[in-house]
Amino acid sequence: MKKGVLLVNLGSPDSTKPKDVKKYLDEFLMDPRVIDLPKWARVLLVKGIILNTRPKKSAEAYAKIWWEEGSPLIVISERLKEKVQEKLNIPVALAMRYGSMSLEKGLQELVDQGVTEVKTIPLYPQFAMATTETIDVKVDELVAQFFPQLKITRTPAFYHREDYIEVLSRSIQEKLKGLDYEHILFSYHGVPERHIRKSDITNGNCKMNGKCCFKMGSEQHEFCYRHQCEITTVNVAKKLGLKRGTYSTTFQSRLGFDPWLKPYTDRTIERMGKNGIKKMAIVTPAFVSDCLETLEEIAMEGEEIFHEVGGEEFTTIPCLNDRDDFVDVLISMVEEWRIINTDKAIA
Incomplete structure (x- = not known):
């Protein structure tokens, strides 16, 4: 063959x-x-x-x-x-x-x-x-x-391959080298909460409370987008030695009025700017190629929101691309x- x-x-x-x-x-x-x-x-x-x-x-x-x-x-x-x-x-x-x-x-x-x-x-x-x-x-x-x-x-x-985490972490480290940032946001593409439930092969074990996302070994995690996003952040933070409170996970690009995964990226950017964060970095690990969601929604709209509420430096980390x-x-x-x-x- x-x-x-x-x-x-x-x-x-x-x-x-x-x-x-x-x-x-x-x-x-x-x-x-x-x-x-x-x-x-x-x-x-x-x-x-x-x-x-x-x-x-x-x-x-x-x-x-x-x-x-x-x-x-x-x-x-x-x-x-x-x-x-x-x-x-x-x-x-x-x-x-x-x-x-x-x-x-x-x-x-x-x-x-x-x-x-x-x-x-x-x-x-x-x-x-x-x-x-x-x-x-x-x-x-x-x-x-x-x-x-x-x-x-x-x-x-x-998402959990060691070589992928190594490369993603290295790409972040290279971009942030020498920069004095206060918080790094890991922004993933959002999905409706019902998608998580529909992908739950345990038929109801997922409680959608965020707690089970960090319990390792559950069979439902093979198809749980939220878990995989959260663990991507955890593994990269560990690799980079990030201190708790200096990074967080959010979700972008919602559509309609149904509940989507939270917290929302745009509202988090706004809240952090209002709360005095002046220097923010943002990475989008759900995408491997820069696209509309990273180049326009994050690098343009996200930065505009941050500056409007008092933020000063907004660093966008490129996708892995090629x-x-x-x-x-x-x-x-x-x-x-x-x-x-x-x-x-x-x-």
């Missing part, structure tokens, strides 16, 4: 034109694992309200961060893919869950090179319904419909998979 690797990221509109943004948002928000409402309610909300109001505003936001080469997320992901390919002697393809760089195209690219066994690597350190799960489900659908000859190996969440040491983490994942498969074949 010929092996190949498919790196998968979120996706992006083809341009900053409202019509392209609308097309992208339609596909993204109509995913039942992103907005997990009954289809009639999702259609009413997305097509009846959001797509009639949000595309223009989102297009303006994308325009603020768009690069000459195109969408930052796409450009960075392509750079990352090229670096991974340089270090592997098997085919590597890149796909997006939403947008024109579809999963179908990515799988077809590998098939065209003779690949029969694919390791999918969602570029999300933590598992969530709206990220990793929707990729896995879509890949399964495509394989059943178009690629029955393919064998798929999934990649579990890698760092060479992050490339090495991905290479390790692939090599571990190849070794396991080789051992099975020998046995």
